[in-house]
Amino acid sequence: MDTLPCQGCKGLCCGPVPITENEYKKIHKKVKAMPRKIREALENQPRLYGTCIFYDLNKDHCGIHAVRPEICRNFGYHKDLVCFRKPELATKEQGTIKEKRIGYLSIDITWKNF
Template sequence: MDTLPCQGCKGLCCGPVPVTERELKKIQKKVASMPRKIREELENQPRFFGTCIFYDLEKDQCGIHAVRPEICRMFGFHKDLVCFRKPELATKEKATLKEAPVGYLSIDITWKSFQ
């Protein structure tokens, strides 16, 4: 399977990110288990407006990749979630989430939500 060319995008495609209650609980566990230094480095990074709070600009990757939301897993592979650098991968029909979101990372859910 082809992969997305995410390196170099600086998270421009990452946000705002809708999250479900189940996803939020997984993210909360991940954040709680992060070493304090790593969490603080991630939390204090300047980001483009609307970019997901967990996008690590310094490493140019998702800071919670193992527990990233379903929408992030779908991105680039559905016709309504096209990657501008590799649009040919978007062959699946419109993406539909299995559960309704409880909020959006970087808008309703911020680092303050995890303190």
């Protein structure tokens, strides 16, 4: 599978990010296991309103990549989630997220929840 050119975007497409209860639990576990120094460095970065709280501006990538929500995994590969830098990768039909969403990272769910 061809990959997205995420380096250099500075999280422009990373938010708002809807998550489900199961995704929240996985993210919560990952955040609790983070070394304190890494967590604090990620938590204290200034971001534009709505940008995912886990987008690492300093490293220009997702700070929880291994447990990122399904919407993030689908981004760029579905026709309704097109990457503006590589739109030709968006060939899949609309995604089917069956589980109910509990809120949005950065808006409803913030660092205080972790």
